[in-house]
Amino acid sequence: MASEPTNLAISPAFTFSASTFQKLHPLEYFRKFASQGVRPDGRLLSSFRPTTVHYGVITTADGSAMVRMGGTTVVCGVKAEVAEPRLHAPDQGYLVPNVELSPICSSAFRPGAPSEQAQVVSEQIHRVLQESKVLDLKELCIEEGKAVWSLWVDVVCVSYDGNICDAALTSVMAALSNVRIRKPTYEEGVVKVAGVDLLDDENSFRLNLARTPLSVSFALLDTDLILLADPNSAEESISQGQIVITLDETGQLCAVSKVGAASSSQQLLKQCIERARERSQELRRIMNQEQ
């Protein structure tokens, strides 16, 4: 906790405890901190939350990873199943990412069909994987025109505290790099794999990922034109827009998006790209350490 600003009055006559004040006037509460250059959780405006990556946490999945970014925890599991290829792409498999924001992770989500946010994040990840050509889908071919692998990449959010975009994409890339699929044999319409206890390079294969795009998100606060790196959920709820920069390991951009809030200058975008470059390097370091 940062040192709390002393004056938590909403009008001269009434004072409240910090938590009450935050509930009643979240924006004012945030500003009291921001005016001193810090955020309510003690971070600087431009700093990110501690992040950890763990690989292979789920043994029932063919590849998995758990990512924690501050209070946000996601688990990504990849399941490889056999499917018929599309008729117009007989030698290509499927790569299907989906993000689940279920009511367990925050009271903001209700049971039932995926919320707009879940759909948008799923689509963002789907597009990055597809457009920046992360995986050649021909690698997933088992028998042309007959059978291909379908990789179901499902991200479950266990605890939601903002910035699901970065956490989810990191977990997806980590899980994909963790994937090991048993080498298949195709015989008369049936795909078989050998039952072995230990997977090695003899009996299984890894995915040949062309690149590892990672995203870095910022929240935009319209009223004061403040940019917040790696926003938590309280900050997201008072922000009007977001900037997401996605880069691969060579520093090449894979996606840039700026949605909501007022127009932002080129200067601001450059600044975001710069910060994102540093942060994605740091994320990569964390990912490599754990592997």
Place this chain on the structure above:
Amino acid sequence: MDRKRVAGPELSVAPLVEYPRDHKRWTPQDEQRHDTKRQPEDMRPIYLKTGLINQANGSAYIELEKTKLACGVYGPRPGKRTGFSGHGVLNCEIKFATFSCAKRRGHMRDPQEKELSQILSQALTPAVRLDLVPKSTIDIFITVLESDGWGSCVAAAITAASVALAHAGIEMLDLVAGCSAAYIPSGPSIASPTPSATDATNATGPSLAPRIFMDADLEEEKYEQGAIVLAYMPSLNEVTHMLQSGKAEGSIVSQSVEHCVEACNKIYAVMHHALVESVGENK
């Protein structure tokens, strides 16, 4: 078709797993359990921690080796508007992650999940002082990240949910510990290499009394002829829920209930520890 998710192929199946002839798999004929380190009465070691989900009022994460699940408790919060009630409502929802089992599960809630949710709410309701939270709902959400045995999964869910409730500061009569046991037919001590050995159900003569395996894993469950899940309040020495399935003699059932009660007392120590640990953390 699901319009609200990224679409994949309409139909996909797990590949057929073919085991080599010399592959050795665990069968009930084996003297030891599937996990050779465990005796029949041993549970897997439990890892239990509170406070994983910071947006929830209370939360717990439990791991019994491969069985892993997270539980979040929200509330008391305004209930669904179905008339005035002096009592609160305990609402449980359990969801298996798509990758949590050997076979991929769907995104939609299936009947098994609905049944489990029902069991959970029956097992926990007697322990919660719902009379103190009129008009309100307490929501318990559980996500199973990995399941290694159905019974152990239910038991772990009960244990975790009860700890999460206590962590949420909700008034309870007692904690509820969950425990499971499976009845595994005991074969001859020397495994006979008959062809029927692969077919577990036929391999056992009816005369032999089954062995009771506490906290059976998935591999053992494949051979079970019955199982029991017990939810128990250790301090008050009361059972809140009991689910016995399959065929077993009365003596076996009462014996396994005894085993489960004993195990629940051990689990209670873990629960106690996890909660007291959280007392220290907040200071």
Place this chain on the structure above:
Amino acid sequence: MKELDSSTNEREFLLAALRDGARIDGRNFYDFRTLRLSFGEDYGAVEVQLGNTRVLAKVSCEVIRPYADKPTEGFLMFNTEMSPMASTVFEIGRPTDEEVLVSRLIEKAMRRSRALDTEGLCIVAGEKVWSIRVDIHFLDHDGNLIDAACIAAITALLHFRRPDVTVVGEEATIHTLEQRNPVPLSVHHIPICVSFAFFDNGERVIVDPTHLEEQIKEGDMTYTLNVHKEVCALSKAGGIAMELDQILQCSKIAVIKVAEITAQIQAALEADAKKR
């Protein structure tokens, strides 16, 4: 959003006019509103304007696997989901009664009457067939959505060209539009819907009701016919009871209307073909 009922004044005025043998937009009882058909640059896209009612139909195709029990049958699918663009009574994901009715009538008129030869959509039996999809977008709702939708759907199917295919043995080659001229679908006949609305216990019968007329009507009926005077569907969903005579009377009117509309569709298609 809920729809407001028409006002008493509107109702009285409209009914009084009808009793004087006039409709408030100046039409005769058995007149359709002006029908306008416009085609896009692509094959299979047509916008229909029936007075102020607007419908866009777009036909698309893809190659898919047939059902195992019908290895030589192609697919014909209709999407008639209504959006709030046409009227705010339509909400996404919550179909109104009208939407359900329109969707079922289109199915009946087009698919059950076998207007399109689905057997002709087979490429390789048991392996590959064409799936034809008709997306019908309702843009503006000023009554009689069903007739407009039906005209849009059948015109779009007639206008549509699918890529040409050559089959050698089991191998099918699908040619791009550059390689070979695309081919039309084989449409057996042209079903046309003609809707009637009844007032004053069926004493007054009008065709092609506007939205206001639909709000006030006491009953309705939709005939689906082709130029060969074959009835493809007949729907009288509720409303007042009718004498058989009246129903037959309507069928005579419908036959005339169908001939007119069919001629207009064919003229429009020919004019468009000349431009290409």
Place this chain on the structure above:
Amino acid sequence: MTSVADAVVPGQRLGHVQEFNAGVGTYSHQNFLYASVVGVKQITTISSDELPVLSVQRENTQSAMPDIDAIVTCKVVRVNPRFAAVNIMVVDGKPCTDDFQGIIRVQDVRATEKDKVKIYNSFRPGDIVRAQVISLGDARSYYLSTAANELGVIFGTSVAGGSLVPISWQEMQCTKTKAIEPRKCAKPM
């Protein structure tokens, strides 16, 4: 201050009913006292002729929910001539995770001259109001009252968008335009 050794969990037996009176966070069952929440055991002696009170100091406070007599802070969401509908956001100084719904009926706005009260002269949507819970209400809402000096609007925004300051118990003034708007004000404490 307190050691972990004093920490108890629900169901833990704390003592006999002949030794202690049951305090908060405990319940009695078959002559024994048990903890009902996670927390630290505390024994308070009030007087020598009474049994000491055994209570459990909650470690994790339960998410706040309204109870009769509780002082709540709420936001007005809509008004009509009969009542003002509010979202209860804070109960006894503790924020609620999800807002509860409440209404302040026209007869509960103030203590005197109840028949002269007009809701629209007392509350406007968006006002922050301090109120007291008077009953659990109906299936939907808790019933609240502002019929006391220290209860009423504590923060509001004027039509012009400025913040309002109380100038009397039934008037507030915009800091921007100095325009006066009617409200049932809470007396600053």
Place this chain on the structure above:
Amino acid sequence: MSRLDRTRTSPHQLRPFFSSQNLLNRSDGSAQFDFGGSSVLCSVTGPAEVKLRDEKLDKATLEVVVRPLVGLPGVKDKALERNIRETLEPLVLSGLHPRTLVQIVVQTMKDDGSIASTAFNAAIMALLDAGIPLSSILGSVTCTIDSQTNDILLDPTTEELAQAKSTHVFVFDNKASIHAEDKSSMDHDQASSTQESSSAAVLFSDSTGLFTEGEYLECAHVCFKAAQAVHGFIRTAVEKKLLKEYQQTSA
């Protein structure tokens, strides 16, 4: 050099654009916007009654529904809905109509690439037609970087999109251009420098594929210049419409 669609000669050329307003009778405002072979029809209803669940105390609720030309709406359309809604939210003076709904329905009529941009432009024209108060207007242009030639191609067709190594959608509001106009009338030398710096203000940006920072900024610059033409076009369309209405009422 010529473009794939053969009607254009320059990579920085937009396809001819066209619009018409007030096409639909059952909505409060509507507009169609075409970029060559791409066309989007957009309707606006509001301020209208809002569902209790979506009601906002201090402003109007904006709802965007995106309808694809072929098939049922999916996650892709949901993402576009959210993009359009969050981009329009700061533009619509929603505080003037609290507790109401402004509903925007976006329907693709013809698809030959650059649909997102076409939709943005159609939406703003429909809002104008419906008389919803706005703080400024927007203009959107899409460009791609060709995978073979590395050229920046403005307003790409479906064919060009398939060949792109990256795709960039930009939206600019007209505040920057108004600013630039004011300056240029005062001082010509200053104008160029203002234009440079003002070209930066991006209201919405969505880029995917593989590209460098330099390429991204270059795309932003090229699209900004092209968006001026769109702004001018929208302005002219509104002026014409107002003139016509004025003539009708005074006649």
